[in-house]
Amino acid sequence: MNTPPAGIETLDFSYEGRHPVGPFAPVLVGVVGSGHLEVLLEPAEPPACRVQVETSAHGFRPIWQAVMDDFHARHGLAGVRVSIHDMGATPAVVSLRLDQAVAELSAGGRP
Secondary structure: OOOOOOOOEEEEEEEEOOEEOOOOOOEEEEOOOOOOEEEEEEEOOOOEEEEEEEEOOOOOHHHHHHHHHHHHHHHOEEOEEEEEEEOOOOHHHHHHHHHHHHHHHHHOOOO
16 A cells, blocks of 8 residues: 655746736635635736645646646736645636636736
């Protein structure tokens, strides 16, 4: 029997953004817990959109890459740092939380 790796896996992604966000207050959505995740958006230097994922589920980098590529293709944020703290959420939940964070950002007068 294989023993799963202990601890948290950290994944980093970086994109060249197309839509500068400008100054904004940090946005936090979601709750970390069993099967959930939180997403934090913070201002960063444009044109980059940097993403850091901390996840309890090891070995899913290709899936995270696909979810983040899709997010960036749809939103193309520039000047944003995205931090994701995951406790085993499904890709659909990750996409939902990311879209929710962008909606909160938009409600504050941004993209």
